[in-house]
Amino acid sequence: MKKLAFILILLNLTVESFAQDVPVHFNQTAIYDFIDELANDKIIEINTVVKPYSRVFILEQLLIAKNKQEELTRRQKKELDFYLKIYALHQNISYNPYSESARINLFNDTSHFNTGINPFGLFYKDSLFTFSLKPVWGIRYYSNANGNMRHTWGGAEAFGTIGKGWAIYASLRDNYQTEVFAKSSYFTQQEGGNYKINVGGREGGDYSEMRGGITYAWRWGSIGLVKDHVQWGNNYNGASIFSGRTPSFGMIKLHLSPAKWLDFNYYHGWLVSEVLDSSRSYFTTNGDWRGVYRDKYIAANMYTFKPFKNFYFSIGNSIIYSDVNPQIAYLIPFLFYKSVDHTINHAVDNQNSQMFGDFSFRMIKHLHLYGTIFIDEFSVTRIGVEEEHNFIGQKYGARLSNWPLKNTYLTFEYTQTNPVVYKHRVPSTTFESNKFNLGHYLRDNSVEYYASIGVKPLRGLKIDLAYLLAKHGNEYQYTDGGDAVLYPVMESTSWSNESYTLTMSYEFISESYLYFQYSFSDIQGFDLDGNTAQYYLDLYTPPLLQGKTQTLTFGFNFGF
Numbered sequence: 001m002k003k004l005a006f007i008l009i010l011l012n013l014t015v016e017s018f019a020q021d022v023p024v025h026f027n028q029t030a031i032y033d034f035i036d037e038l039a040n041d042k043i044i045e046i047n048t049v050v051k052p053y054s055r056v057f058i059l060e061q062l063l064i065a066k067n068k069q070e071e072l073t074r075r076q077k078k079e080l081d082f083y084l085k086i087y088a089l090h091q092n093i094s095y096n097p098y099s100e101s102a103r104i105n106l107f108n109d110t111s112h113f114n115t116g117i118n119p120f121g122l123f124y125k126d127s128l129f130t131f132s133l134k135p136v137w138g139i140r141y142y143s144n145a146n147g148n149m150r151h152t153w154g155g156a157e158a159f160g161t162i163g164k165g166w167a168i169y170a171s172l173r174d175n176y177q178t179e180v181f182a183k184s185s186y187f188t189q190q191e192g193g194n195y196k197i198n199v200g201g202r203e204g205g206d207y208s209e210m211r212g213g214i215t216y217a218w219r220w221g222s223i224g225l226v227k228d229h230v231q232w233g234n235n236y237n238g239a240s241i242f243s244g245r246t247p248s249f250g251m252i253k254l255h256l257s258p259a260k261w262l263d264f265n266y267y268h269g270w271l272v273s274e275v276l277d278s279s280r281s282y283f284t285t286n287g288d289w290r291g292v293y294r295d296k297y298i299a300a301n302m303y304t305f306k307p308f309k310n311f312y313f314s315i316g317n318s319i320i321y322s323d324v325n326p327q328i329a330y331l332i333p334f335l336f337y338k339s340v341d342h343t344i345n346h347a348v349d350n351q352n353s354q355m356f357g358d359f360s361f362r363m364i365k366h367l368h369l370y371g372t373i374f375i376d377e378f379s380v381t382r383i384g385v386e387e388e389h390n391f392i393g394q395k396y397g398a399r400l401s402n403w404p405l406k407n408t409y410l411t412f413e414y415t416q417t418n419p420v421v422y423k424h425r426v427p428s429t430t431f432e433s434n435k436f437n438l439g440h441y442l443r444d445n446s447v448e449y450y451a452s453i454g455v456k457p458l459r460g461l462k463i464d465l466a467y468l469l470a471k472h473g474n475e476y477q478y479t480d481g482g483d484a485v486l487y488p489v490m491e492s493t494s495w496s497n498e499s500y501t502l503t504m505s506y507e508f509i510s511e512s513y514l515y516f517q518y519s520f521s522d523i524q525g526f527d528l529d530g531n532t533a534q535y536y537l538d539l540y541t542p543p544l545l546q547g548k549t550q551t552l553t554f555g556f557n558f559g560f
Contacts, residue, residue, distance in 0.1 A: 020167035021215040021222040022159045023052040026231050028560055030507045034079050038065050040368045040401040047304050049314045049358045050265045051231040059087040073406045078459035086119050086510045094127035119510035120558060130161040136173060138557025144549040149179040170212035178204040179544055184435040187540045189238055192245050192436040211248050221256040234360050234370035236411050237450040238441050240395045241356045241374055246436040254333050263304040266333035271296040271433040294428045296322040299330035299337055310362040321351040322428035352429040366403040371396040376421045388485045393417035393440060411452045419445040419487040423478040445473040447490055460507040470497045474529060494528045494536045512558035519551045
């Protein structure tokens with residue numbers, strides 16, 4: 001009865017909710033998969049090129065789906081009720097929606113405070129202020145014939161909203177891995193970290209990741225000062241514009257949606273170059289060396305247009321610049337930055353600029369077609385010239401959801417990136433932060449084929465079988481633009497990964513998962529350019545995953 005009453009309350013509330021912008025990290029794949037599935041089934045209509053989404057945005061999509069529940073499968077209805085309860089704290093109501101249903105509420109004397117299991121944490125809500133605090137803890141254990149690895153993480157995350165516009169949020173996670181899985185050179189999709197290696201003599205590495213920010217939102221936009229991850233580009237196995245794998249960095253973010261056919265995103269970020277500035281580095285009076293990095297920044301924008309229902313195409317550009325103070329021209333969100341660069345750096349070496357485009361097509365029910373192009377450098381004179389190429393990366397893919405069988409999906413994705421894409425001659429203007437590439441995890445001169453088939457038989461349970469074939473070619477140095485256009489695309493192979501992976505995950509309570517994975521993989525290096533096969537294996541792959549292996553991974557986490 002309580003569950004029924006809760007759903008009826010939601011249905012009688014207006015869709016218009018508070019406009020706060022509290023992001024939901026895109027690594028929370030369960031809710032992102034569900035939102036994507038609803039879009040593929042044409043239950044909702046969303047722009048999926050820029051992530052993360054805000055909590056209010058997700059709630060609005062769930063409420064739209066609630067009004068179309070006759071079009072949902074039985075499993076989707078249960079998923080919807082589950083997530084509506086989780087995101088109910090953002091409804092335009094003055095009382096705590098969890099107070100009536102909590103089994104272990106320590107604040108029974110008030111309707112504003114709550115402690116509960118699902119969602120797990122401490123919550124407060126009144127007519128002005130909303131607050132959430134959740135503990136975070138998780139463990140993943142990897143085992144194969146090469147050895148074992150344990151990854152543990154713990155911390156907390158919190159957010160608060162004030163009135164109808166202001167929001168603050170913070171997330172802290174301390175990580176420990178007995179073997180480092182995400183060095184900047186590795187071809188893995190794990191989140192990058194700035195590791196402290198062998199602290200206190202113990203094996204592996206530790207890293208801490210602190211995210212957070214303050215934002216202000218209104219009906220058709222938001223602005224924020226945040227330290228976080230961003231992901232740009234439609235994908236199901238690694239974005240090609242901004243992957244979100246780098247350690248988080250500080251930025252000013254702007255999002256505008258003034259019309260149904262237009263969506264605009266921008267950020268200006270303070271990157272970490274890890275390139276020493278010899279003119280500012282010095283020895284202290286005690287004889288200690290004080291290293292100082294060169295300043296490094298990024299400005300990026302993305303225009304998304306919707307000419308037809310369920311069809312979006314996006315264009316944008318970015319620039320990495322360094323060795324100067326933040327430039328006011330790059331703080332103007334709507335500009336084409338390469339042209340600006342030609343003015344600011346007239347007659348000297350330019351900064352590092354990029355362009356990109358993306359499309360998302362969901363006009364056929366159950367089918368999502370998408371593609372991304374990343375342009376590092378382009379000249380029309382190279383088109384049709386066999387021995388020359390432009391510096392571009394491409395991704396194309398499709399996902400078929402809930403057809404011909406309900407609660408199933410089928411995915412295929414192809415990615416190819418030409419030589420020296422994402423690279424630059426000047427170390428302080430590379431497409432990196434903390435030496436982690438901002439773009440696709442395989443970087444330049446690479447190709448990837450990805451396919452998966454999955455089923456969601458129960459609420460919260462996902463079973464996925466995936467095939468991956470990834471190859472990386474010669475490791476070219478971008479020393480001169482004239483020579484770089486002649487580098488052959490995937491002429492030889494320095495590294496390859498062929499994997500079959502079965503993954504099962506179950507979200508048993510909010511943002512808390514049981515996880516199991518079995519992977520049969522063949523990851524090899526090859527003798528090339530005077531380097532041995534083992535050299536490339538060590539450069540691109542953690543020791544535990546090298547060679548032909550059958551890896552068993554299992555674990556659980558709560559609070560995400």
